[in-house]
Amino acid sequence: MVLYLVAVVMITAYFRPSYQRLYRDSGELPPGWERHLLESKSKSESEWETRMEKIHRDRRATLHRACQKFNLEGPPPSPRRLHKLRYNDPYRLVYCDVAKAGSTTMKKILARVDPNYDYIRENGLHDQDAFKDLSQFPAGSPALTSRLTNYTKFMIVREPLERLLSAYQDKFRYGRAVREFERNYGEHFLEVRTPNDAERWQKAARAAHSKARLNITFAEFVRGVLTGEDRYFNIHWQPQHLICHPCRIHYDYIGHLETMHDDVKYIMRKTGIIEKVAPPKQTARRAGNNLATMYAQIPLSHIRQLGRMYAFDYIAYSFHFEDTVRNIVKGWEDEMHL
Helix, strand or coil: CHHHHHHHHHHHHHHHHHHHHHHHHHCCCCCCCHHHHHHHHHHHHHHHHHHHHHHHHHHHHHHHHHHHHCCCCCCCCCHHHCCCEEEECCCCEEEECCCCCCHHHHHHHHHCCCCCHHHHHHHCCCCCCCCCEHHHCCCCCHHHHHHHHHCEEEEEECCHHHHHHHHHHHHHHHCCCHHHHHHHHHHHHHCCCCHHHHHHHHHHHHCCCCCCCCCCCHHHHHHHHHCCCHHHCCCCCCCCHHHHCCCCCCCCEEEEHHHHHHHHHHHHHHHCHHHCCCCCCCCCCHHHHCHHHHHCCCCHHHHHHHHHHCHHHHHHCCCCHHHHHHHHHHHHHHHCCC
């Protein structure tokens, strides 16, 4: 009898993995495993949520210290500067729409729970009337104050140098709006070329029915941005804190594009959106993949100037300029097989 029982136990242990796999592949749970799997999942989800709470608590604390260090705290800015703060009344939330930081993905999610969904579906995410924003309310009005005080507010931000490169690639190299951006900004970025060279490119691009491109280089783009002049200004590469005003508006959650899946899933849970829409997948970032190659065109002195230009974004949003520079230099070394 003892030998029989030992044999049964050994056989059961041997076939248990196959038994589990059989039920897994069939899409069913084997008898007795429901409670184990549900308890395991519940524990895992609880640990994940605790970890996310700490991450966002730490990010808020880092932001608060940066605001104090740079002496940027104050009352909310005027409504005309709040045009990128989209609000949703049914879910009582405000999203700061930062260009080149997952904004299209985020707007796809928010569109699904927006009262204006039919209009958005017909006219597109980027239509100027697609989402309501806080700029429509008078300064100091109860409607504005209530939303700034009582709604859940969040933003998604991105590593500054990667975001800058992404803006260049989208607006001057690969994107659908390249001709528009060359038309609006091309002459300014071409000023760093020799006069004869710049004039030749401009004539070619202006010729009737011409398909010629100005082919603004990344180095020319960076030189223009570093001037800080208004003619080079655009929200796609403007420092992120100037869009969201995080020292003058309290944000509940600060997501990073680099960890967007977890951050947005967590925010969606906290706001109830996850009951209506699935969280986004973590997507590949083209700018992140060729950061070293593209910044190899940029003098180190200009990279340091970019670090100063985006200093607050680096410090306030828990990014590390030194790490980015080290990764760029390492990429150069790898390419040269040093």
